[in-house]
Amino acid sequence: MVWLNGNRMSLVVVGVVAAMVLGVGSVRADFVFGEPKNLGPTVHSGMSGFRPCISADGLEIYFESLTQSSGWDIWVCTRATTDDEWSKPKNLGELANIGQMDSCPSLSADGLELYFNSQMGDPGWGDLWVMRRATKSDPWGPAEKLGPPVNSTKDESAPSISADGLELYFSFWDRNLPGDDPVQGFYVTRRETTDAPWGEPVSLGPVINSWPNQWEPEISSDGLLLLWSDYNSRQADPRPGGLGLTDIWYSRRATKDGPWSEPVNLGPPVNTAYIQTGPALSADGSTLYFSSSPSGSTYASTIWQAPILPVVDLNGDGIVDAADMSIMIEHWGEDYSLCDIGPMPWGDGIVDVQDLIVLAEHLFEEVPPIQ
Numbered sequence: 001m002v003w004l005n006g007n008r009m010s011l012v013v014v015g016v017v018a019a020m021v022l023g024v025g026s027v028r029a030d031f032v033f034g035e036p037k038n039l040g041p042t043v044h045s046g047m048s049g050f051r052p053c054i055s056a057d058g059l060e061i062y063f064e065s066l067t068q069s070s071g072w073d074i075w076v077c078t079r080a081t082t083d084d085e086w087s088k089p090k091n092l093g094e095l096a097n098i099g100q101m102d103s104c105p106s107l108s109a110d111g112l113e114l115y116f117n118s119q120m121g122d123p124g125w126g127d128l129w130v131m132r133r134a135t136k137s138d139p140w141g142p143a144e145k146l147g148p149p150v151n152s153t154k155d156e157s158a159p160s161i162s163a164d165g166l167e168l169y170f171s172f173w174d175r176n177l178p179g180d181d182p183v184q185g186f187y188v189t190r191r192e193t194t195d196a197p198w199g200e201p202v203s204l205g206p207v208i209n210s211w212p213n214q215w216e217p218e219i220s221s222d223g224l225l226l227l228w229s230d231y232n233s234r235q236a237d238p239r240p241g242g243l244g245l246t247d248i249w250y251s252r253r254a255t256k257d258g259p260w261s262e263p264v265n266l267g268p269p270v271n272t273a274y275i276q277t278g279p280a281l282s283a284d285g286s287t288l289y290f291s292s293s294p295s296g297s298t299y300a301s302t303i304w305q306a307p308i309l310p311v312v313d314l315n316g317d318g319i320v321d322a323a324d325m326s327i328m329i330e331h332w333g334e335d336y337s338l339c340d341i342g343p344m345p346w347g348d349g350i351v352d353v354q355d356l357i358v359l360a361e362h363l364f365e366e367v368p369p370i371q
Helices: 011-021 322-330 353-361
Strands: 002-004 007-009 031-033 050-054 060-067 071-078 101-107 113-119 126-132 155-161 167-174 183-190 214-219 225-230 248-252 275-281 287-293 302-310
Touching: 050 287, 060 101, 113 155, 126 167, 167 214, 183 214, 214 275, 225 275, 248 275, 322 353
Parallel strands: 050 101, 050 275, 071 101, 101 155, 126 155, 155 214
Antiparallel strands: 002 007, 031 302, 050 060, 060 071, 101 113, 113 126, 155 167, 167 183, 214 225, 225 248, 275 287, 287 302
């Protein structure tokens, strides 16, 4: 038996009975993206918008923008509730915008640390920095460079702080290598507590770092999904499986200690033939934020959001019913991605009551076919 909203529902029993009499349908992806929506003219206020970062409570969104007056700076929009409209953007000021290019903000789950990268001088090597504040209502303090072993003589950029504050993912460029493009990979540095120093960075390995030009890693709040963007504009050929100049990709793992899966292109409607970059996830995993330039011009990018939807019609017959429940029960306790749809849309590595809860919320709904 499963308890939902205070009412006892015999969903497991129904599922077991259905599994005895119904067959298993064809396997499909376990989450999809809804139609993207632009954040609107107030957020952009005549500016471009790149590489958004949404706070865990959904009330702040940080991003970078290029303006004639201030160059590449970090800005923030706020709202009183998640049902309200965003405010006009506010420049974070000289405490954050310290170099020739200040970009790629990443906010800690408690809202008290803001990581970003800054480029200074020639040839513009990037370093990772952090700003802190005592409470979310206090002003930000001055930026501090992370220093070694995270920052080095190479180029570190695009940080993404984990929800527990103990892991920091980032891009690493080695501009000293020959060729037109630097070789880039994703690394992670860890610390024992949020007061401890960062450890030696470790590569995410050849499965993730399988393409020489990729950027902007974003780790989900549960640590099981990694998104990033590739970069094809100076490549003779696009990345295999790519759709446009720059695409967003993802990889999953069953546990935080498990191996990463082969990268997957997000596909339409998020990716197009042009430029999509800077993926960011809401804390509950329900929304993807990203920057997009439908015109193909990098400097015309604006910020968009798209819902992330679990696939609950497991056999694709157009309705969520006992047939879908039987598929889930048949794979109970397994690492089976089709049925692994909770608590996040991409699952948690096992088919269990979390997935049954998600399925139950959509029981008897008619579901349009996935294109």
